[in-house]
């Protein structure tokens with residue numbers, strides 16, 4: 653089983669909690685004065701079932717294959 657990181661509003665799943673695609677989204681949401689997004693750990697199959705796509709950052713989603 654593969655655990656990935658997602659946010660509720662995010663389009664992608666991430667293999668790294670420190671992925672800049674994930675962290676960058678959090679920073680932009682903070683910069684406009686909203687609550688930081690909660691990062692959820694879910695099984696990859698659950699993330700895909702929720703409609704999430706593989707992160708485009710090569711050090712993130714690409715690292716598993």
Ligand SMILES: [Zn+2]
Nearest residue numbers: 666671707712
């Ligand atoms: Zn990522």
